[in-house]
Amino acid sequence: MQDKFERLIYIAKHKMKNSNDPIHDLGHVSRVVNYTKLFIRDTNLSHTQKQSLILAAWWHDVARTVTKNPSFIWMPLVDDTISAIMLWISTVRCGLFGAHVGIAMRIILCKSFGTRAIFTRILFKKRNRILADILGDADTVDMLYQERAKAMMGLAETSKFYLFGYRAIIWWSLKTAELHVKTEKARECLVEMLKMFINWVKEGAIYEWHVQQFGAKWVTKTIKQVENLLQHVISPKYKSVKICV
Numbered sequence: 001m002q003d004k005f006e007r008l009i010y011i012a013k014h015k016m017k018n019s020n021d022p023i024h025d026l027g028h029v030s031r032v033v034n035y036t037k038l039f040i041r042d043t044n045l046s047h048t049q050k051q052s053l054i055l056a057a058w059w060h061d062v063a064r065t066v067t068k069n070p071s072f073i074w075m076p077l078v079d080d081t082i083s084a085i086m087l088w089i090s091t092v093r094c095g096l097f098g099a100h101v102g103i104a105m106r107i108i109l110c111k112s113f114g115t116r117a118i119f120t121r122i123l124f125k126k127r128n129r130i131l132a133d134i135l136g137d138a139d140t141v142d143m144l145y146q147e148r149a150k151a152m153m154g155l156a157e158t159s160k161f162y163l164f165g166y167r168a169i170i171w172w173s174l175k176t177a178e179l180h181v182k183t184e185k186a187r188e189c190l191v192e193m194l195k196m197f198i199n200w201v202k203e204g205a206i207y208e209w210h211v212q213q214f215g216a217k218w219v220t221k222t223i224k225q226v227e228n229l230l231q232h233v234i235s236p237k238y239k240s241v242k243i244c245v
Contacts, residue, residue, distance in 0.1 A: 004096035005051065011090050012058040015065045022151035024064040024079075028142060033057040035138035039185045049131060052103035056135055059087045060108050084108040107131050111139070130182070137186035143173055144193040146200050153209065167214060174225045187233060194230040198223065 016026040036057040040050050063082035084105045091101045110132035142148065156166040181190055200206060201223055210219045232238060 004094050005055070005100060007094050008055060008087070008090060008096065008101070009058050011094075012062055012087075015062050015086075019061075019065045020068045021064045022155065023148055024061040028145075028148060029058060029061055031142050031145065032060065032135075032138045035141055035186075035189065036135060038189070039134050039138060039183055045131075048099050049103065049128070052100050052107060053131055053134060055087075055100060055104040056107040056111075056131075057138060059083055059104065060111060060135060060139065062086050080108050080111050103128075103131070107135055111136050133182035134186075137181040137183050140181055141186055141189045141193055143169075144190075144197045146196065149197070149200070156213065163213065170222060174222070174229060187238065191230065191233055194226060194233065198226050198230065201226070 012029070013026060016029050019025045033054060036053050040053060045053075060080060060083055063079040063086060066082065066086075087101070087105055087108065091097065110129075152166050152169065155162040157163075181187055201210065201219075207219065210222075
């Protein structure tokens with residue numbers, strides 16, 4: 001069983017090495033796995049739940065490997081669903097069946113942008129819904145990783161479409177609940193990531209690049225929004241939950 005479980009992780013790593021999406025690559029997935037392990041370290045989650053979460057973290061972006069052209073628009077709507085299907089196919093080929101894989105696939109489906117709320121209610125009992133939140137938190141925190149932002153900048157320089165996508169992602173992160181993490185440990189990580197992100201954007205060359213692309217007014221406004229978000233996350237009123245089962 002454990003050998004087949006490790007085999008599934010190996011397959012995910014191998015697929016992500018061949019990702020053409022510099023934002024959703026093996027480095028990103030590896031960091032999400034590490035965040036996931038950090039968030040569940042001191043919890044009462046069962047061994048099965050923890051292993052399922054780790055497996056889901058490795059597989060949650062495998063769908064990004066099926067296209068040669070990274071997309072900021074349509075892939076976020078379907079990537080989790082496709083990733084869950086790809087995990088199921090590899091599971092059949094490996095001959096590994098049981099709770100670990102079943103829960104992992106459900107976690108990925110419940111993280112899906114388009115169907116998260118519906119799938120979470122249908123596929124998970126209330127006590128297990130936190131699992132999708134944990135993976136979602138790990139993925140969210142990595143949105144602000146500086147190397148990912150640099151990769152996004154590189155894509156933005158290749159076409160107006162990717163430039164629009166870069167700006168749209170920043171808008172989405174600041175204007176929606178995407179950065180409203182659910183767990184306390186994730187909140188602590190988000191605070192640190194926001195601080196580092198603010199300092200990074202204010203760096204000379206990075207700041208000038210954003211001004212050149214979007215204008216000084218937009219950059220000033222965006223930095224202020226990030227700073228306001230940081231204060232909101234630090235505030236005692238910010239809602240997060242402790243992981244317990």
